[in-house]
Amino acid sequence: MSNLAAILPSPKAPLEVHPVPIYVPGPKEILIKNTCIALNAIEAKIAIHNVLPHTPYLAILGSTYAGTITALGPSTTSFSIGDRVVVSKRFDVKGNQYGAFQRFVVCPDIMISRVPDAVDLSVPASLMMNLTCVVGLFSGRLGLGRPRLDGGVAERRGKKVLVYGGSGSFGGLSVGYLSAAGYEVVTTSSPRNRAFVEGLGAERVLDHTQDGEVLVKQLVERGPYDVVVDFVSVASTLAVTGRVVEAQGGGILFTMQPGREELPVGVERVFEPYSESLYEGRNRELQRWVVEEYLPQGIAKGLIKPLPIEKVGGGLKGLNEGLRKMLDGGSGVRYVVDPWE
Numbered sequence: 374m375s376n377l378a379a380i381l382p383s384p385k386a387p388l389e390v391h392p393v394p395i396y397v398p399g400p401k402e403i404l405i406k407n408t409c410i411a412l413n414a415i416e417a418k419i420a421i422h423n424v425l426p427h428t429p430y431l432a433i434l435g436s437t438y439a440g441t442i443t444a445l446g447p448s449t450t451s452f453s454i455g456d457r458v459v460v461s462k463r464f465d466v467k468g469n470q471y472g473a474f475q476r477f478v479v480c481p482d483i484m485i486s487r488v489p490d491a492v493d494l495s496v497p498a499s500l501m502m503n504l505t506c507v508v509g510l511f512s513g514r515l516g517l518g519r520p521r522l523d524g525g526v527a528e529r530r531g532k533k534v535l536v537y538g539g540s541g542s543f544g545g546l547s548v549g550y551l552s553a554a555g556y557e558v559v560t561t562s563s564p565r566n567r568a569f570v571e572g573l574g575a576e577r578v579l580d581h582t583q584d585g586e587v588l589v590k591q592l593v594e595r596g597p598y599d600v601v602v603d604f605v606s607v608a609s610t611l612a613v614t615g616r617v618v619e620a621q622g623g624g625i626l627f628t629m630q631p632g633r634e635e636l637p638v639g640v641e642r643v644f645e646p647y648s649e650s651l652y653e654g655r656n657r658e659l660q661r662w663v664v665e666e667y668l669p670q671g672i673a674k675g676l677i678k679p680l681p682i683e684k685v686g687g688g689l690k691g692l693n694e695g696l697r698k699m700l701d702g703g704s705g706v707r708y709v710v711d712p713w714e
């Protein structure tokens with residue numbers, strides 16, 4: 374057996390494909406033969422824009438992947454060799470053995486989920502990072518309720534959430550999660566993705582491409598909101614969402630990245646890697662629910678609605694093109710790569 378990885382040799386350089394060792398998993402770790410790498414915006418921002426300047430080089434990036442278990446650490450009891458699984462790496466974990474951009478990857482035995490035989494591995498891989506962030510933010514951090522998985526109608530919770538950017542992956546999964554859990558969701562989309570977003574259960578879908586003043590007015594009219602999240606968080610969207618929070622007397626604006634954009638007085642920008650709360654001891658049961666119930670059952674029962682998936686050709690070398698496509702917009706699509714191609 375040999376391993377092959379796409380390595381980032383220095384900041385902003387193209388990834389290069391080189392042989393690397395096959396790793397031996399630690400006591401509570403698992404070795405996975407990786408057959409599907411799913412791309413996330415953060416990897417593109419690190420590789421192409423160097424947004425994490427302290428990245429140790431040579432670096433093997435990549436956070437979300439799926440495949441088959443080939444070896445188990447001696448203290449791992451919940452999984453077996455041959456299990457089909459999907460993994461999302463914890464943000465900022467150090468060590469090249471944990472990066473998804475290679476054929477064999479090591480993962481700790483926590484954020485890993487079995488994939489039912491009938492489900493294509495690329496589907497859970499394409500959404501696992503963002504899904505864990507959805508649950509981490511709304512239930513782990515904010516204490517909001519979860520959706521039922523038995524098909525029953527959720528009780529109305531009497532709370533309203535603004536999901537700015539419901540047509541993206543993180544935003545769309547949030548619309549589905551919150552709506553199914555009984556919250557009233559107001560969201561935004563471009564006209565071309567509107568039909569998809571409407572199918573996720575939002576109460577209102579507003580056109581984010583219309584005039585900014587009109588959009589702010591419409592969003593404010595449909596408030597006030599108990600929670601406001603800007604799932605795009607660039608200057609032009611923060612200018613809108615900041616004013617919505619200001620109009621309801623100030624408060625927290627949850628954002629996707631740290632930044633220096635000026636916000637109205639009384640608006641506090643909050644950012645964190647949103648899956649982090651799932652690693653806290655008090656959220657242990659919630660974390661277990663995500664990987665053992667919500668992710669596998671939600672996909673199998675059609676409760677989680679994935680975005681369309683596009684495979685980028687060229688194997689590990691093709692990651693360069695995939696990362697570029699992510700940064701160029703990738704509207705309404707998730708990209709995957711087969712590292713064995």
Ligand SMILES: NC(=O)c1ccc[n+]([C@@H]2O[C@H](COP(=O)([O-])OP(=O)(O)OC[C@H]3O[C@@H](n4cnc5c(N)ncnc54)[C@H](OP(=O)(O)O)[C@@H]3O)[C@@H](O)[C@H]2O)c1
Nearest residue numbers: 414415506540541542543562563566629645646647704705
């Ligand atoms: N902090 C965390 O824990 C965390 C976790 C995951 C992701 N993120 C970050 O969250 C962001 C979204 O990630 P994602 O995976 O959801 O990305 P994505 O699926 O690629 O989102 C793209 C969508 O955002 C919308 N959009 C893009 N630019 C816009 C603009 N200027 N105004 C309004 N809408 C715009 C577009 O909607 P239309 O096509 O309808 O125009 C597009 O479809 C990324 O920055 C990512 O790094 C943060």
